[in-house]
Amino acid sequence: MRSRRIVCDEEGATLVLALVFMIIIALVLVPLVTLSGNGLQNTSNLLQEQSLEYRSNGAVEVAIQTVRYTDVTYNGGSCFAGGSPTVQIGQAGPNNPPVYVNCSTVPLSQLPSDTGVSREINVFACGSTSCSASNYTVWATVDFQDGPTCSPVSIGDCGAMESIKSWLVHNANT
Numbered sequence: 001m002r003s004r005r006i007v008c009d010e011e012g013a014t015l016v017l018a019l020v021f022m023i024i025i026a027l028v029l030v031p032l033v034t035l036s037g038n039g040l041q042n043t044s045n046l047l048q049e050q051s052l053e054y055r056s057n058g059a060v061e062v063a064i065q066t067v068r069y070t071d072v073t074y075n076g077g078s079c080f081a082g083g084s085p086t087v088q089i090g091q092a093g094p095n096n097p098p099v100y101v102n103c104s105t106v107p108l109s110q111l112p113s114d115t116g117v118s119r120e121i122n123v124f125a126c127g128s129t130s131c132s133a134s135n136y137t138v139w140a141t142v143d144f145q146d147g148p149t150c151s152p153v154s155i156g157d158c159g160a161m162e163s164i165k166s167w168l169v170h171n172a173n174t
Contacts, residue, residue, distance in 0.1 A: 052099070053169060056125035056137040059099040063123045064142050067103060068159035079103035079121050102131035118146040120165070141165040 067079045106120040124131035125138045133139065143165050147157025 052097075052127050052137055055099045056127075057169075059101050059125045060123050060138045060140050063101045063103055063125070064121075064140065064162070067121055067123075067142075068144060068162055070158060079105055079123075097127060099125055099127060099137075100129050100131055101125045115143070116145050117143045117163075118150075119144040136168075136170050139166075139168040139170065 063079070070079075102124045104122050106122070111117050111120055120141065120143050122133070123138075123140045123142065124133065124136040126136050128135070141164075143163040144159050145161040145163075147160040149156055150158035150160075
């Protein structure tokens with residue numbers, strides 16, 4: 001019987017080397033792709049939060065100017081017409097959900113008597129209908145000094161002076 005002689009050459013070594021390189025490259029690329037996907041998601045979330053913050057700042061400005069030239073002292077109630085505590089400012093769309101603004105006044109009895117402040121309001125803006133001191137994107141406290149001719153008949157002197165007492169920006173994901 002003739003013995004078979006096994007020849008040991010490097011005939012399959014290239015295939016093994018190619019498989020090893022492919023596995024190493026896959027092990028490096030999978031975490032890189034995952035990391036870049038997370039970065040893109042975080043960027044998108046940050047842009048949405050910044051958009052809400054910017055829109056909330058604008059909504060608070062609109063609410064302050066709406067309330068400034070009115071003749072009502074409110075005495076602890078809502079600042080908006082009809083007594084509604086929350087109003088939607090801005091049009092809703094796919095890329096810009098509405099911003100809601102809640103406005104309340106500080107009762108007249110709690111205002112300092114020596115500053116000339118006629119009204120003090122707290123304006124809260126957020127992305128939901130439940131804006132408050134515990135849930136806001138922007139919270140502004142504003143003092144107004146009304147002139148002597150501020151009345152229901154003539155609002156010419158209402159909001160003669162405005163002073164921003166505080167302006168707080170909270171995390172925008174609320």
